Amino acid sequence: MEIALIGNPNTGKTSLFNNLTGSYEYVGNWSGVTVEKKVGVFKRTNGYLIDLPGVYTLNPLSKDEGVVTSFFLHEPVDRLLNILDASQLERNLHLTLQLLEFEKPVLIGLNMMDVANKRGIQLNVSQLAEILGVPVVPVVARNGKGCDKLEEVIATQPIQPKKKNLVHYGKEVEAAITALSKEIEGKTEHSHRFLAIQYFEGNEYVRNYLHQIADSVTLRAIVTNLESELQRRYDCKSLTNFIHLKRKETIEKIAAEVAVKTNAVTPLSEKIDRIVTNKFLGIPIFLLLMYLMFMLTFDWVGTPLSDALDAFFTGPLSDWVEKLLTAIHASGFIHALITEGLIAGVGGVLVFVPQIFILFFFISLLEDSGYMARVALVMDRIMESVGLNGKAFIPMIIGFGCNVPGIMAARTIETPKERLLTILLTPLMSCSARLPIYALFVGAFFAGHRALIVLSLYVLGIVVALILAKIFSSTILKSETSLFVIELPPYRLPQFQSLWRSTWDKGKGFIRKAGTFIFAGSVFIWLLSYVGPGGLNVDMDHSFLAAIGGVLAPILAPIGFGTWQAAASLITGFLAKEAIISTMNIIYFVPNDANLQGLLADYYTPLAAYSFMVFILLYIPCLATTATIYKETGSKKWTVFSIGYALVIAYVLSLLIYQGGKLFGLV
Amino acid sequence: MVSSLKAGEKGKIVDISHVSHLVQRRLLDLGITEGSEVCVKCVMPFGGPIMIESCGQCIGIRRKEAVQMEVVKV
Numbered sequence: 001m002e003i004a005l006i007g008n009p010n011t012g013k014t015s016l017f018n019n020l021t022g023s024y025e026y027v028g029n030w031s032g033v034t035v036e037k038k039v040g041v042f043k044r045t046n047g048y049l050i051d052l053p054g055v056y057t058l059n060p061l062s063k064d065e066g067v068v069t070s071f072f073l074h075e076p077v078d079r080l081l082n083i084l085d086a087s088q089l090e091r092n093l094h095l096t097l098q099l100l101e102f103e104k105p106v107l108i109g110l111n112m113m114d115v116a117n118k119r120g121i122q123l124n125v126s127q128l129a130e131i132l133g134v135p136v137v138p139v140v141a142r143n144g145k146g147c148d149k150l151e152e153v154i155a156t157q158p159i160q161p162k163k164k165n166l167v168h169y170g171k172e173v174e175a176a177i178t179a180l181s182k183e184i185e186g187k188t189e190h191s192h193r194f195l196a197i198q199y200f201e202g203n204e205y206v207r208n209y210l211h212q213i214a215d216s217v218t219l220r221a222i223v224t225n226l227e228s229e230l231q232r233r234y235d236c237k238s239l240t241n242f243i244h245l246k247r248k249e250t251i252e253k254i255a256a257e258v259a260v261k262t263n264a265v266t267p268l269s270e271k272i273d274r275i276v277t278n279k280f281l282g283i284p285i286f287l288l289l290m291y292l293m294f295m296l297t298f299d300w301v302g303t304p305l306s307d308a309l310d311a312f313f314t315g316p317l318s319d320w321v322e323k324l325l326t327a328i329h330a331s332g333f334i335h336a337l338i339t340e341g342l343i344a345g346v347g348g349v350l351v352f353v354p355q356i357f358i359l360f361f362f363i364s365l366l367e368d369s370g371y372m373a374r375v376a377l378v379m380d381r382i383m384e385s386v387g388l389n390g391k392a393f394i395p396m397i398i399g400f401g402c403n404v405p406g407i408m409a410a411r412t413i414e415t416p417k418e419r420l421l422t423i424l425l426t427p428l429m430s431c432s433a434r435l436p437i438y439a440l441f442v443g444a445f446f447a448g449h450r451a452l453i454v455l456s457l458y459v460l461g462i463v464v465a466l467i468l469a470k471i472f473s474s475t476i477l478k479s480e481t482s483l484f485v486i487e488l489p490p491y492r493l494p495q496f497q498s499l500w501r502s503t504w505d506k507g508k509g510f511i512r513k514a515g516t517f518i519f520a521g522s523v524f525i526w527l528l529s530y531v532g533p534g535g536l537n538v539d540m541d542h543s544f545l546a547a548i549g550g551v552l553a554p555i556l557a558p559i560g561f562g563t564w565q566a567a568a569s570l571i572t573g574f575l576a577k578e579a580i581i582s583t584m585n586i587i588y589f590v591p592n593d594a595n596l597q598g599l600l601a602d603y604y605t606p607l608a609a610y611s612f613m614v615f616i617l618l619y620i621p622c623l624a625t626t627a628t629i630y631k632e633t634g635s636k637k638w639t640v641f642s643i644g645y646a647l648v649i650a651y652v653l654s655l656l657i658y659q660g661g662k663l664f665g666l667v
Numbered sequence: 668m669v670s671s672l673k674a675g676e677k678g679k680i681v682d683i684s685h686v687s688h689l690v691q692r693r694l695l696d697l698g699i700t701e702g703s704e705v706c707v708k709c710v711m712p713f714g715g716p717i718m719i720e721s722c723g724q725c726i727g728i729r730r731k732e733a734v735q736m737e738v739v740k741v
Contacts, residue, residue, distance in 0.1 A: 056696035061689065088724055091698040119723055237684065244695055270708070273725070279712050377727040381715030384729070390716070414689065485693040485732075488718065488725040 001047035002076060003154065006068065006099065007083035008092050009054030010489040012111045012141030015498065016083055017051045019144035020151065045155045050077070056091070058098045059203040059240075061483075063419070064411040069205040072102065073190070081154070083109045083141070086116040086123055089259060093251045094244075097167055098198075100132065103191040108136040109150055115490065120262040128258045132166070142495060165193070167250045169243060172233070173200065176226040180219065187213040200226065201240050269370075269490040276371070282378040289371075291455065293362045297355055299451045305354035306439065313347040333536075337526060340589045345522025345582035348596075349514045352436035352578070357507045359432055363401045364502040368494035372397065376486055386466050387473025389413055389484050392422040396465070399429030400458070401506055403625040406431075407632055417479035421472055423632055424642050425465040427621035430458050432510065433577035437616050440581060444597040445606045453610075457617050464618065464649060513576060521575060522582045525568075529586060540587065559615065559654040560608030573616065575623050580616065607666045611658040618650035669733040670717060672707040678738035679704050685735040690728070697726055704741065 007013045021040030038051040052071060053064045060066040071077075080099050084092040099106050108129075116123060129136040135153050139146035168174070180199065181192035188195065198206040200223060210219055227239050236242045276285050296302065321343065325335050366372050372394055380390025391413050399406030403426055410422040430438075438454045446453045473479070528545040532538035540546060541564075548571070549564030556562045556570075569583040588599050604612065620643055621629065630639040672678050680703050683691055694700065699721050708718040708725060716727045 056693075061692060061696075088698075088722070090722065091696075091724070094696075094698075240692075241695075244700075269725070270720075273708065273718070277709050277711070277718060279710065282711065373727075377716055377718060378711065380727070380729065381711055381713050390727070414693075481687065481689065483687075483689045483693065484716065484727070484729050485690055485697070486727040487697065488727060490725075 001045075001078050002050060003047055003079045003081050004050045004052055004071065004077045005081045005083065006052050006095070007054060008056055008085060008088070008095060009487060011054065011083050011085040011092065013054060013083050014051060016109060016111065016139065016141040016147070017049060018498070018501070019141065019147045021049050042151065042154070044151055047154070049081070055095065057094060058198060059201045060205065062412060062414040066205060069203065073205060073209050077104060079105045079107060079154070081107050081109060081150075083111055083139075086110050086113045086138075087119050087121060089116075089121075089123070090248075090251050090255055093254065094247055096132070097247050097250065098194070100134070100166055101191060101194040101197060103194065106132075106134045107150070107153055108132070108134055109139045109141070109146070110136055111139050111141045113138050114140070122260040122262070124258045124260075128254070131254055131257065142492075142498075167247050169197070169246045172226060172229050173197075173243070173246075176200065176222055179222050183214045183218055183222075184210065197243060199223070201243050272491055273374070273488070277374050277377060282374075286375055286378055289366075290458075291451075293359070294451050294455050294458070297358045297362070302355035302358045303439070303443075303450065306351050309354065310351040313343065313351060317347070318343055336530065336537075337523065341522050341526030341586060342519070344585035344589050345526065346514055346519050348581050348585035349436060349518050349578045350511075352439060352581075353507070353511065355435060355439060356432045356510050357503060359435065360401050360506040361499065361503045363398065364499050364506070365494055366397065368492065368499060368502070370489045370491045373486055373488045377488065380484055382466070383469075384482070384484070386470040387418075387477075387479070388421060388466075388469050389415070389418045389482060391484065391486060392418065392425075395422055395426050396429045396462070399426045399431060401432055402509065403427050403429065403431045403621060404628045405506075407625065407628045410632070414483045415479065415481055417473075417477050418482060420633060420638065421469055421477050423629060424472070424638065424645075425469055427625050427629075427642065427646065428461045428465040428468075428618060430461045430617050431577065433622065434616060436578050436581045438613055440584075440597065441600070441604075441609045441613055444600045445604070445609045457613055460614065460653075461617055464653070468645070468649070510578075513578070517576055518579060518582050521572060521579050522586065525572060525579075525583050526586050545587070558659070559651065560611040560658040561604065561615075563603060565603065566612065570615075570619065573622070574620055577616070577622050607658060607661045611654045611661075614657055615650050615654040618646055618653065620646050620650075669705065669707065669719065669728075669736045669738050670710075670730055672738065672740070674707050674709050677704060677706045677741050679741050680736055680738050682737035683735070685737075686732050690732050694726075694728075697724065698722060699726070705738070 005013055005017055017038070017040060021042060040049045040051065041047075042049060050071075052068045055065045055068045058069050058072065060069050080102070082096055082099055084096065096106070096108065110123070110125060110128075113123065125136050125138055137146055137150045137153055139150055169177070177193055177196040180196040184192060184195065195206055195210060199210055199219065223239070230236050230239060230242055234242070236245075275281060318339065321338060325338065330338075366375075375397065376390040376393050379393045383390050383392055392410070394412070395406045395409040398409050406426045406429060407423050410419050410426065413419040413422055438457060442450045442453045525545065528548070529540050529543045530537060532543040533547070534542055545568050546564045549566070549568030552567035552571070553562045553564045556567055565584070565587045568587065569580045572579040572583045585596055588596055600609070626639060626643065629642050630636070633639065669678065669680075680699070680701055683694065683701060686694070699705065703721050705719045705721045708720050710717050714730050716729050717733045718725055718727050720726075
């Protein structure tokens with residue numbers, strides 16, 4: 001049994017999904033956190049639950065919303081589970097009415113009754129079920145209350161909705177529906193009424209679908225006739241508007257019957273909003289929060305934990321492994337592979353797990369609390385001035401965690417040009433995989449100002465992105481239309497459990513990558529450094545790795561790090577940014593006391609180190625990001641462009657910093 | 668126009684037909700159309716967006732769209 005979960009944005013769909021399926025799912029509190037179709041298995045009942053992106057209507061504006069419409073048209077589904085926000089019943093019912101027209105069994109989960117009560121709205125649940133002709137179950141999606149009841153109802157046999165045609169669209173529209181139904185009779189398994197009304201509303205996906213199965217000229221004629229008739233009789237603005245008004249009339253009647261309104265109290269949200277979206281304080285508060293986030297990640301909590309983990313890896317763990325290898329009389333080759341290759345390579349990446357989890361925790365906190373949408377609002381003016389949209393800031397902040405979900409989150413941006421621009425620029429956001437490299441270098445060269453130096457790199461990424469946005473949007477990506485309407489969900493106190501879930505969900509990818517990609521990469525890199533034209537166990541300067549890196553080294557010399565070691569690690573950085581760290585750990589492997597940080601001082605000056613970090617920040621999207629850019633843009637040209645511009649910008653900026661710094665007498 | 672309202676003031680929308688088509692559609696999705704009552708919650712500086720409240724939900728729109736929404740004060 002396949003059940004689709006559908007509802008307006010910010011109604012608690014994803015929380016409900018987690019409670020029903022018990023899977024580790026990504027939960028957020030801003031429009032469009034579900035960027036892909038996700039499927040879960042019910043805890044108790046047999047069956048699959050499909051989580052769809054939040055939509056207000058089945059007539060889509062953005063690509064994200066289009067996912068839902070094409071799901072309805074092209075994929076099999078047995079039942080629909082519609083989640084409603086009780087505090088916004090009228091708005092939510094617009095979607096419900098469309099779902100009922102689809103004529104598949106519908107079940108309603110009524111969420112946020114508590115919020116509605118606080119606003120002074122009392123709902124009569126059984127009467128709502130009676131009027132709509134479908135089961136309605138009150139739930140609290142955040143803590144899973146009512147989910148048992150919901151599953152019970154799901155387990156029972158699906159019944160067709162009792163009442164059909166809740167909305168009467170007037171005799172002209174009804175006649176047109178009948179006319180259109182005749183044209184598509186026997187050509188589709190979907191509800192004719194649903195298809196006809198969506199077609200009249202101007203739903204692009206339904207239009208393409210119908211024009212494939214029936215004669216497009218006849219269908220167009222039906223719409224044109226209907227439009228002119230309505231225009232003549234009712235002087236209505238458009239067919240879309242007319243249909244909307246008819247639905248609204250029905251909804252107002254329903255609401256009058258089931259809802260009782262009393263006095264409301266001023267919600268806490270509005271009090272908070274008076275401060276965080278304040279005229280003067282909005283941007284400073286945002287920057288302060290970012291600063292706190294970095295201080296906690298790098299200085300106050302993250303670094304001590306990472307140092308402790310590092311001490312464990314290089315100390316006790318290495319000793320135990322050494323003893324074990326000696327005890328089992330491992331060959332010299334295996335011995336070197338494990339201690340110099342794996343522990344150095346994989347361990348060198350794993351020590352940054354605490355910092356990365358702290359960063360992911362804060363990103364989850366921003367999403368869950370509802371602050372993210374406010375950031376989009378606060379930043380819109382700046383973003384608009386460079387030809388972007390306030391909403392583009394959300395993919396960028398998510399990009400601080402990992403660029404891949406960041407790029408996918410750009411789907412919520414309605415206009416294609418702004419979306420493409422956001423996709424191209426999100427890789428400039430410094431992702432968590434780049435963080436270990438900064439942590440290593442600031443530890444070695446800028447120990448006194450860790451957070452400040454790292455923050456400067458993050459800010460540089462943003463500034464470069466904004467400048468490029470301005471350049472691209474006024475040259476190759478000119479667009480006239482821009483759309484910015486954003487819903488600001490009420491603040492919610494995030495629950496620890498859901499925060500931990502989404503932190504773990506984001507962070508586990510990093511650990512998994514360390515176990516697979518970095519593991520294999522470390523073995524490979526170590527082999528390249530162990531083998532050379534002269535045979536096995538050569539001096540590393542005569543290895544294949546040195547030869548490969550040596551080809552690129554002269555090009556990198558003007559920007560401060562023309563060594564084969566730097567070049568070789570940058571090549572591996574394309575596979576995954578943290579591979580740079582494992583490669584360096586292998587290349588600069590020193591047994592016993594000396595650590596990598598100390599050793600780096602022999603190869604880099606502080607100025608070269610900063611130039612190196614800037615280069616790593618910008619130089620290339622990693623393999624996974626490149627694949628995502630290709631998937632999301634569907635264009636080889638733009639994918640190549642995203643790599644090309646990044647390389648050019650990185651080289652130019654590093655050159656400016658290194659050569660400029662030398663002029664000013666820095667070293 | 669909505670942008671002429673000060674923070675905290677309420678108005679009733681009388682005409683949104685001059686607002687760009689896409690924005691009109693999205694506002695309609697959110698239940699904001701002719702006849703809706705809106706209350707301006709805050710106004711971002713430097714010509715930035717405006718936060719309005721209607722039927723208990725908060726929405727951010729750009730100033731240039733707010734300029735094109737005709738309202739009467741209530």
